[in-house]
Amino acid sequence: MLRTATSSSYISPLAEVRATGNIGxxxxxxxxxxxxxxxxxxxxxxxxxxxREEASDDLRSYMIQVDEDLFMGPESLDAVEEAEFVNHSCDPNLGFRGQVTLVAMRDIMPGEELTVDYAMSEARQQNFACECGSRQCRSIVRETDYLLPELQKRYDGYFSPYLAKKMDLKPQDLAKSLAFEETGAWGLVTALDLSDCDHDIMRDRDAIYAYTVELCKRIGVNRFGEPIIVHFGADERVAGYSLVQLIETSLVSGHFANLTNRIYLDIFSCAHYDPTEVIEFSKNFFKAGGHNAKVYLRH
Incomplete structure (x- = not known):
């Protein structure tokens, strides 16, 4: 039910809400x-x-994230306004200016649906399958998509301010600010996703072995035993290797996804290391075209 008597939102007279034919x-x-x-x-x-967590799934679907732990939405399903009917697209024509204002990212023709990419504002959404049908469709929309280098470049200047601030914190800056011993931390984690990796290197077991041994040397952690490298799936196009290497009572793990030429690495150590070295060495070794990285302490 749409509230029309009063409104706390604004919609340009150049826009209107109507049936889409497939998603309401x-x-x-x-x-x-x-x-x-x-x-x-x-x-x-x-x-x-x-x-937000206490709200119903239907009510949460109308909320947008405006800060790290703050969300905006209707008070109830009876208070839903037309401004809430801007759907997601992986190839949007609207972007954020401030926390709650949406502006045209390009000239928009009459009849075009007005859309926004949820990656511009949402960092705590549930992952969902996307059927936007655009040539840019990511198939799965994830809460970490704002970290994708290609999206950061494409949407530069159109992210919600709190997400833009999060993106300003580079891994090398974070590495310097991690007070490992002072905070009583017992572990350091680097979660690194590499995209557009070299086709041959990421499919070469010997190369993965060499990478693991050299990585541990570079970050100064002791290996316990040899790397365990296992290939999953009968079809090499859609399967890939998985890696486990025990280190310093913790581990290095990775999955090498042949279907997408992506590599997902997690380096967890009880001894302090330089996460910047992990990121740069891994990018260069696998000749990655892009990367996402998160670095944090375990307490």
Missing amino acids: RGMFAKEHISKDTVVVVRGGKIYSGAE
Whole structure:
């Protein structure tokens, strides 16, 4: 049910909400919309992360994230406003200006659906299968997509401010700020995703072995035993190797996904190491075209 008597949101007169034919309702351009035009300003109630978790799935679907643990949405399903009907697309034409304002990222033609990529504002959403049908479709939309280098480049200047701030913290800066012993931490984790990796290197068991041995040397951790490298799946195009190497009472693990030419690495050590070295060495070894990295302490 849409609330129409009063509204806490704004929709440009150049836009309208109507049926999409496949996913219910969506917002569309009634007339030509020029780049940088303000199209939507969201309003509503502010929810904490805990309050969001207590809300129904239907109500949560109308919320947007506005800060690290703050969300905005209607007070109830009876208070849903038309501004909430901006659907997701992996090839959007709207982006954020501030926390709640959506502007045109390019000139938009009459009749086009107005969409936004949830990666521009959401870092705590549930992963979901995307059927936007665009040539840029990622198939699975994940809460970590804002870390993808290609999206950071494509949406530069259109991310929600709190996400833009998170992206400003580079791994090398984080490495310097990690007070390993001072905070009583007992472990350091680097979670590294590599994209567009060299086809041959990531499919070569001997290369993966050599990478593991050299990585441990570079970050100064002791190996216990030899790397365990196992190939899964009968079809090498869609399977890949998995890696486990015990180190310093912890481990290095990895999965080499042949279908996507992506590598997923986790380096967890009870001894301090330089995560910047992990990232740079891994990128160069596998000739990766892009990467995402998260570095954090275990307490």
